[in-house]
Amino acid sequence: MTPSGTATASIDLMMERASEALNRMSYFEAERHAMKALERARHALDFERMSRICLPLQEARRQIRQLATDAGVRATVSKALGPGGELQPGCILLEPPRIGIEARNLRELAARREIPVMILAREPLTKTGHWPIVGVGDGNPFPISVRVKVMPPDGGVPTIDWFISAQEALGDAAIAKVDPRWPADHRVDDFMELLPAVPDHEKLIQALASACAQAAVTGVSDVPRRPGMRDVI
Numbered sequence: 001m002t003p004s005g006t007a008t009a010s011i012d013l014m015m016e017r018a019s020e021a022l023n024r025m026s027y028f029e030a031e032r033h034a035m036k037a038l039e040r041a042r043h044a045l046d047f048e049r050m051s052r053i054c055l056p057l058q059e060a061r062r063q064i065r066q067l068a069t070d071a072g073v074r075a076t077v078s079k080a081l082g083p084g085g086e087l088q089p090g091c092i093l094l095e096p097p098r099i100g101i102e103a104r105n106l107r108e109l110a111a112r113r114e115i116p117v118m119i120l121a122r123e124p125l126t127k128t129g130h131w132p133i134v135g136v137g138d139g140n141p142f143p144i145s146v147r148v149k150v151m152p153p154d155g156g157v158p159t160i161d162w163f164i165s166a167q168e169a170l171g172d173a174a175i176a177k178v179d180p181r182w183p184a185d186h187r188v189d190d191f192m193e194l195l196p197a198v199p200d201h202e203k204l205i206q207a208l209a210s211a212c213a214q215a216a217v218t219g220v221s222d223v224p225r226r227p228g229m230r231d232v233i
Helices: 006-025 027-043 046-069 100-113 161-174 184-197 201-216
Strands: 073-076 090-094 117-122 131-136 147-152
Touching: 006 027, 006 046, 006 117, 027 046, 027 100, 027 184, 046 090, 046 117, 046 147, 046 161, 046 184, 046 201, 073 100, 090 100, 090 161, 100 117, 117 161, 131 161, 131 184, 147 184, 161 201, 184 201
Parallel strands: 073 090, 090 117
Antiparallel strands: 117 131, 131 147
């Protein structure tokens, strides 16, 4: 399938807007344009453009993450923030009884309000003394979940370094779910579904870009996509 001229013009316009927003340091606007372009390019099977869109998306999210870590650490234990709840820049750890999907919802709420946050959700302490960190992505019919066990910070109080380390571990776990032997276009969809689970992880965006570049060469596979990635949560 070759993208139509109208489709490519629309995608290129969104990519241009994303770049312009980056130049103005309007990082949330750049993120929105880049994600819209990425989704539209995937619909058009334009893997080459998808690979190029990943760069401004990565840069926008890098800057948002930096603003969040610069703001310091804020921990939420059991308080649920609704649509009208107070939300401030910084790093937020959701603890039980809060769950992984709430971390994703809160991050999306912060993005709409253009508030820079890094949000992680942890599950109860394990018998081995670890904190399971969980992220929730997309999927059909069920969303994908990603989990990784990390050591709690000293005294149970998260630091910026702990946040960054835990987030990197969660992103690495997401990448490890995708077998490089699978068809490139399948891996594109896998990474797209995983991206909301760890949206700030640069290596995950880079893995998506690499899969897109490969899919641009190999095209759409004749092999049906296996359902395994959809049966996790």
